[in-house]
Amino acid sequence: MIFFIFAMWPIALMLHNRNLDIIKYILPTILLLISFLMYKKDKKYYFLPTFLIPFIDPKLAILPFLITLLGKNKSIFILISLIPILIFIKPFWGQTIFIKDYEKTQEIIRNTYLYPNVLTARTYQNKVKIVTDKFNSNFFALIDPNNYFFAFHPREVYTNNQNLNKFPFITIILFIIAFFNLEKLKNKKFILITLVASILSLSILTNYDRNDFILWVPISLLILEGYRKFFETIPKKYIFISKTLIVGLSLWELFRVFLTR
Amino acid sequence: MKRILIYTFLILSILLAILTRFYKLGEVPKGLYLDEAGQGYSAYAILATGKDEFGMPYPFVFRSFTDFKTPIYIYLITPLIPIFGLNPFTIRFPSFLFSILTIPVLFYLVKILLPKDKRADILAVILTLLISISPWHTLFGRTNFECNVALFFFLSGLLTFYLGLKKPIFLILTSILFAIAIPAYHSQRIITPLTLIYLFVRFRKVLLDKNHKLFFIIGIIFGSIISIPTLLVSFTPGFLARANGLNIFSGNRYLSYGFLPNLNSLISFIFNNKILLVTRKFLAMYFSYLSPRYMFWLGDYGPRSSFPELATFFVWQFPFYIYGLYKLIKDKTLGELRKIIIFMLLISPIPGAMTSDPYSTIRALPLVIPQNIIIALGIYSIFEKIKGKLFKCGFLLILIFLFIFSVGKLYSSIIVLNEYYRANEWNYGWKEVVKETSKLDKNLPIIIDGQRTGPAYIEILFFKEYDPVKYQSENKEISNSQYYTNMVPNEHKKIDNIETRPINWELDLPIHQYLIGDSLAISDQQIKIHNLKLIKDILYPNGSIAFRIVETNSF
Numbered sequence: 001m002i003f004f005i006f007a008m009w010p011i012a013l014m015l016h017n018r019n020l021d022i023i024k025y026i027l028p029t030i031l032l033l034i035s036f037l038m039y040k041k042d043k044k045y046y047f048l049p050t051f052l053i054p055f056i057d058p059k060l061a062i063l064p065f066l067i068t069l070l071g072k073n074k075s076i077f078i079l080i081s082l083i084p085i086l087i088f089i090k091p092f093w094g095q096t097i098f099i100k101d102y103e104k105t106q107e108i109i110r111n112t113y114l115y116p117n118v119l120t121a122r123t124y125q126n127k128v129k130i131v132t133d134k135f136n137s138n139f140f141a142l143i144d145p146n147n148y149f150f151a152f153h154p155r156e157v158y159t160n161n162q163n164l165n166k167f168p169f170i171t172i173i174l175f176i177i178a179f180f181n182l183e184k185l186k187n188k189k190f191i192l193i194t195l196v197a198s199i200l201s202l203s204i205l206t207n208y209d210r211n212d213f214i215l216w217v218p219i220s221l222l223i224l225e226g227y228r229k230f231f232e233t234i235p236k237k238y239i240f241i242s243k244t245l246i247v248g249l250s251l252w253e254l255f256r257v258f259l260t261r
Numbered sequence: 262m263k264r265i266l267i268y269t270f271l272i273l274s275i276l277l278a279i280l281t282r283f284y285k286l287g288e289v290p291k292g293l294y295l296d297e298a299g300q301g302y303s304a305y306a307i308l309a310t311g312k313d314e315f316g317m318p319y320p321f322v323f324r325s326f327t328d329f330k331t332p333i334y335i336y337l338i339t340p341l342i343p344i345f346g347l348n349p350f351t352i353r354f355p356s357f358l359f360s361i362l363t364i365p366v367l368f369y370l371v372k373i374l375l376p377k378d379k380r381a382d383i384l385a386v387i388l389t390l391l392i393s394i395s396p397w398h399t400l401f402g403r404t405n406f407e408c409n410v411a412l413f414f415f416l417s418g419l420l421t422f423y424l425g426l427k428k429p430i431f432l433i434l435t436s437i438l439f440a441i442a443i444p445a446y447h448s449q450r451i452i453t454p455l456t457l458i459y460l461f462v463r464f465r466k467v468l469l470d471k472n473h474k475l476f477f478i479i480g481i482i483f484g485s486i487i488s489i490p491t492l493l494v495s496f497t498p499g500f501l502a503r504a505n506g507l508n509i510f511s512g513n514r515y516l517s518y519g520f521l522p523n524l525n526s527l528i529s530f531i532f533n534n535k536i537l538l539v540t541r542k543f544l545a546m547y548f549s550y551l552s553p554r555y556m557f558w559l560g561d562y563g564p565r566s567s568f569p570e571l572a573t574f575f576v577w578q579f580p581f582y583i584y585g586l587y588k589l590i591k592d593k594t595l596g597e598l599r600k601i602i603i604f605m606l607l608i609s610p611i612p613g614a615m616t617s618d619p620y621s622t623i624r625a626l627p628l629v630i631p632q633n634i635i636i637a638l639g640i641y642s643i644f645e646k647i648k649g650k651l652f653k654c655g656f657l658l659i660l661i662f663l664f665i666f667s668v669g670k671l672y673s674s675i676i677v678l679n680e681y682y683r684a685n686e687w688n689y690g691w692k693e694v695v696k697e698t699s700k701l702d703k704n705l706p707i708i709i710d711g712q713r714t715g716p717a718y719i720e721i722l723f724f725k726e727y728d729p730v731k732y733q734s735e736n737k738e739i740s741n742s743q744y745y746t747n748m749v750p751n752e753h754k755k756i757d758n759i760e761t762r763p764i765n766w767e768l769d770l771p772i773h774q775y776l777i778g779d780s781l782a783i784s785d786q787q788i789k790i791h792n793l794k795l796i797k798d799i800l801y802p803n804g805s806i807a808f809r810i811v812e813t814n815s816f
Contacts, residue, residue, distance in 0.1 A: 114677050123666075124570075124673040136558055136576055144554035150545035153518055154619030155559055169541050172548065180590050249537075256532050259521050 002227070004250040006220045008257055009166040013213055015261045016162050025213045028053045028060055032194060032217045039190045046190075047071055054084035054092075059211055061085045061092040062204070066197035071189075096204050097134040104130045138203040142212065145172060148219060161209045165257055166216075167223065168250040174226030175219070185225045194218045267382045274389035275364050281394060281671055282357050282402040287350025290404065291680055291802065292689030294565060295715045297405040298723040299325045301352040304338035306729035314722070316733045317744045321444070321490040322500055324739075326716050327750045329499040333414075333445040334407040347726050352405045359413040360402030364389050366413065367630065370420045374598035380641065384598075387637040394667050396674070397573040397622055397629045400566065403675070408626040411446035414438050415453060415627065419601070422460055426467055429476040436484035444491045447504070448612035448624045455608050463600075497745035507616040509542050518542045549620050550610035550628060553579055561622040564686040568674040573622055573629070575670065577663050578636045585639030598634070605631040681803050690807030691720035693799045694777060697810055698759065701775055701796070705812075707759045708769060710778035718754035718761040727756055766791065773814040780806040 014022055031049045038046035047067050054061040065081040085092065093099070108125045115121035146152055149172040156163045167175075178185065185191060195218040202208035202215075227246075231239060293301075303323050306314045315324050323330040337355040345351040368385045375381035392398050401409040418438035425431035439457060442449045461468065468477045494500045505511055517538040524532060549555050557579045560572035567573075574582070589599060609628035613621045640660070647653050684690075698707055711717025722732060738751045754761045764776055764783070770791055776783060788795055793811040801807045 111678065114681050115673070120669065120673065120677075123669060140554035140558040144552050146545055146549055146552055146554070150541070150548070153542075153545040154549055155555070155562065169544055172544070252532070252537065256519070256521065259524065259528075259532060 002224070004247055004254055005168055005171055005223060005227075006216075008168060008250070008254055009164065009213065009216050011254070012164040012166070012257045012260075013210065015257065016164060017210065021210075024057050025210050027056045028063075028211075028214050029216055031056075032214060036187070036190055036194075036217060036221070039187065045077075047073065047077070051081060051084070053214075054088055057211065058084075058088035058091040059095050059205055060201055060214065061088045063197055063201040063214070066201055067193055070193045070197055095206055097131055097138070097206055098204070099206070101130055101134075104133075134206070135203050138205065138208055139199065142199045142202055142208065142215070145175065148172075149175070157209075160207045165253060165260070167219070168246075168253040170246055170249040171223050171226075174223045174230055174246075176226070177229050178222040178226030181225070181229055184229075185222075186228075187221055187225070191218045191221050191225075195222075267386060270386040271365065271368055271389055274368075274386070274393045275361060277390070277668070278361050278364055278393035278399075278402070281399045281668065282360055285676065286357055286403060287348060287353055289676055289680060290565075290687040291684050292687035293349045293352070293691065293720065293723065294405075294686075294688050295326070295719055296330070297349065297352050298688075298691075298719045299323075299716075300330060300335050300405060301338060301347060301349075302719055302723045302727075302729075303330070304335045305342055305347050305723075305726070306733070307335070308339045308342050309729045310733070312729075312733065314729060314732055314736075315738055315744065317741055320744065321494045322745070324499065324744055326719075327499075327502065327748050329502050329745075331407050331411075331444055331446055333441060334405070334410055337410065347723065353403060356405055356409045357402055359410045360398060363398075363409075363413045363416060364392055366416045366420055367392060370416060370423070371598065371634070373420065373423045374601060375596065378594075378596075384634075384637055384641055387640050388634055390664065391578075391633045391637055392629075394664060394671065395573075395629060395633060396560075396568065396571045396575070396671065397626070399671060399675070400568060401623070401626060404565070406566075406623060407446045408448065408623050411442050411449045412626050412630075414442035414445055415449060415456070416630065418442055418453070419456070423597075425473075425476070426464060429473045432468075432473065432476040432480040433483055436480035437487060440484040440487035443488065448626070451612045451615075452608060452627055455611075456604075459604055459608075494745050498748055499745035502748065507618070509539055509546070509615060509617050518545065543614050546614035546616075546619065547610050550613060550625050551606070553582070555620045556582070556632065559620065561620055563618070563621070563623075564683050566622050568671075569678040569682050571670065571674040574632070574636070575663075575667050577667075581636045581639030581643065582632070583639070584643060585635035585637070588638050588642045589635055595638075602631040602634050606635075684801045684803070685805075685807065688714055688720065689801055690799045691717070692724050694808050694810070695721060695724035697797050697799070698775075698777070701810075703758060705758065706772070706774040708764060708774060708776050709759060709761045710764045710776070710782040711761055712763050713779055713781065716750075716754075716761070718756060721756050721759055721761070725756070732756065770813055774812075776811050776813060777808055779808055783809050783811055 034049045050064045061084045068077045068081045111125045112121040148166045149169045151163045151165045198214045303313045312318045341351045368389050371385040372381045421431045421435040443453050556574050557576050561567040613624035709717050739747045796810040799808040
């Protein structure tokens with residue numbers, strides 16, 4: 001039954017992209033899933049499969065480093081996780097927000113002439129702003145619930161984004177329940193580490209679209225936890241109707257994904 | 262915290278709010294938007310004749326451009342015109358005044374909602390400081406928007422209600438304030454009744470006990486009497502025009518978000534189901550108001566309900582918001598404050614979510630209060646968590662720096678960038694047009710093409726301070742009996758030798774007259790081809806052409 005909730009994003013991704021490209025987006029997620037299964041079995045080095053992610057897509061070179069760092073793992077693993085960054089430094093750097101942006105620089109220079117003095121101009125119009133603006137734009141898009149449950153509606157991202165339907169909109173309730181019960185979550189450590197590490201590593205990219213599929217794992221886990229919590233809390237007589245509503249609406253949205261193609 | 266220090270900070274907040282809202286009030290934003298001019302001239306006409314520009318004595322909602330404007334703001338402008346004159350400053354002054362008055366109201370509201378709690382004073386102080394530099398609240402405190410005035414009456418109603426629980430006489434004042442809030446702005450027609458229901462359900466035992474009952478009933482009577490004028494017109498097409506035109510429920514299914522075209526009828530019936538599509542749309546809109554992306558990054562998409570490079574909150578407030586939200590959910594000792602924040606957080610997005618405009622900060626203005634309280638709670642809680650005097654001092658210094666930086670950011674966005682990039686959105690140039698027309702030959706007709714700027718006649722009336730009696734007699738649009746029901750506006754207006762209508766080159770060229778329009782209406786090529794004499798180009802602050810005045814058949 002839960003399949004209908006979580007199948008939407010992978011199906012939408014497959015329908016909107018070429019087969020060869022999909023592998024690049026799905027394999028890192030599979031590695032993260034393996035990592036989760038290891039975590040569930042209390043394996044100490046559950047994070048090791050993520051070390052392979054940069055070899056599939058160098059854009060995500062920083063992800064294993066962030067996962068090991070946030071997981072407070074031994075220094076040796078943190079050092080090892082830095083190796084992919086060093087190997088792929090060139091292709092990785094070229095796809096980050098830190099590369100020079102000629103147009104934005106010109107805009108900043110133009111704006112500086114509007115200020116009455118150099119101090120205010122330099123304070124509010126400077127080159128650091130180009131990077132921070134891009135980071136903020138990505139970061140806030142990646143933490144936007146409307147991104148995951150309403151395909152970015154009402155403010156879709158019109159450049160370089162497929163605005164895919166990721167999860168059925170009804171499951172936003174389960175997501176919120178999980179969010180407000182973060183402390184009591186079963187897999188709290190894994191969810192938080194992968195969520196924060198993925199969001200940060202995607203926020204520094206010029207275009208995070210499709211690579212953000214890596215977030216499918218932590219967000220699905222959050223929804224799952226919310227689902228569990230929800231059905232633990234509500235009276236028994238409402239369980240059937242609630243499940244019917246969630247499955248019914250998830251199916252409705254899932255079929256719409258096929259029709260939208 | 263010492264009492265004197267608390268009140269010093271309150272005064273400081275008020276001074277800071279005056280600084281951010283009063284500096285160049287009336288001059289910035291440059292220009293005067295059509296709605297502002299419309300409200301200003303209606304107030305001017307009421308002052309001069311007791312009737313609006315359509316000849317209707319003291320309307321309950323103002324016909325204006327058949328968009329039927331709420332009355333409170335217009336009646337607030339009226340007594341100011343003899344003092345300050347008819348100008349943008351006067352039109353924006355009530356907004357400024359009520360945004361300042363909101364600060365002490367909020368201060369006392371927090372204090373009364375957290376009685377006998379040592380946190381109340383500090384939270385109230387942080388909140389007032391945050392509101393004084395809030396981009397969202399500042400925007401509506403500098404420009405003519407009724408929502409700001411409505412928010413003041415709503416919050417005052419809330420404050421007096423909680424005071425009324427202790428001193429029942431305040432309940433009469435509560436009903437008066439809430440009754441004013443409802444007609445003050447469209448979204449309050451939803452927010453205030455929901456709040457009244459909530460307050461009644463929550464405090465029904467207190468309200469119906471022997472001490473409160475009499476005042477409660479008197480309050481209902483007073484409130485009802487004040488609401489009679491609104492109720493009298495509440496089912497007319499004019500009153501409902503706004504709600505019908507904007508709400509997502511009455512819209513065409515084929516234009517709904519997520520509608521899939523080219524499906525056969527059965528599949529379309531299932532997958533384009535209107536109830537499901539509208540529910541999804543409503544929820545998408547609703548959650549956008551609570552999303553950090555909209556709050557801290559995107560802001561309102563409307564060029565007049567936002568400033569460049571500024572969202573509704575500052576980015577640095579984001580971590581405090583998240584932590585404050587966490588504290589709000591977990592900390593049950595916050596008592597009534599916690600309940601009212603959650604209630605306001607849940608109901609404030611409803612009016613905005615019911616319309617098709619994404620993240621409309623005008624309609625959801627009451628949301629600025631709970632979200633700022635949450636940020637204040639976050640700041641306070643983090644400060645409390647920090648151990649050691651040195652670290653606490655460091656945290657305070659960082660906060661002071663962020664406040665100063667934020668005030669500078671307001672200056673950068675409101676005064677510098679907005680003027681350069683958005684003068685056209687604020688209908689800049691009409692004042693200059695009117696000034697220039699007074700220099701032209703009075704015997705020649707003037708045609709003003711305002712196709713892209715909207716009903717230009719109102720700007721002419723406003724800046725000319727045109728005699729309302731003369732206008733009422735020369736431009737009869739409808740009879741008083743049709744004022745609230747006839748929805749067809751008269752597009753052609755005549756003001757002395759000025760006529761506002763689209764230029765018709767074929768008919769207008771042979772006549773010796775002046776033509777006024779933007780650079781699309783009168784391009785360089787048209788000047789050359791039609792042998793027009795360029796009298797004046799009126800430029801936006803960024804140097805592009807706002808309006809050009811030409812003379813036909815002059816050679």
